[in-house]
Amino acid sequence: MADAVLDTHTAILDAALAEVLAHGIRRTTASDIARRAGVSRQTLYRYWPDAQALFAALVTRELLAALPPDGGEGPATLDDLVSLLADTAEAVRRMPLVDRLRDTDPELFARYILERLGTSQRAIHADLVVRIAGGQARGIVRAGDAAAMAAMVLLLIQSAIQSAPLMDEWLDAASWRTELALAVGGYLRPTSGRRG
16 A cells, blocks of 8 residues: 555656656646646645645655765765765756756746745755764864854855856856865865865
């Protein structure tokens, strides 16, 4: 029974992804998603109260899937940590869903930049806190409040992803990653002692 529920949940989210990629959020309805998933609208509403909650769950699923797995002890050097963060940012930047939302639903981006923190932002922040605190314990990240530092790293990476197309004239994809890594690495680098 639990497998069937999980399968239905996944099928609905997969259908929502396909519909949003094809039409954008504003032009996608609960009926469209239910039809593509092969379920009734009533079934869809057993999982989410409305289409907006479903879209939020979809974005959260896709963004959290890009997070690297917990690597136990974590990277041994600052360069390795920064590379992990830059690789993750690059994966999010290249997501078809992110491109589609930027093109068709920019007000959704604006909501999560200007008005509120979403579930995925909170989860990413929590992941960054763990990685930064682990780096501090290994002496590869400067001292400081890990939660505040994680918030700033999230701001740096989030804004770099969201505004990347505006900078295409000066930053191709490779340069974007390189410069982001330098910015994050410079922010996290210890001022004295061990260096990554």
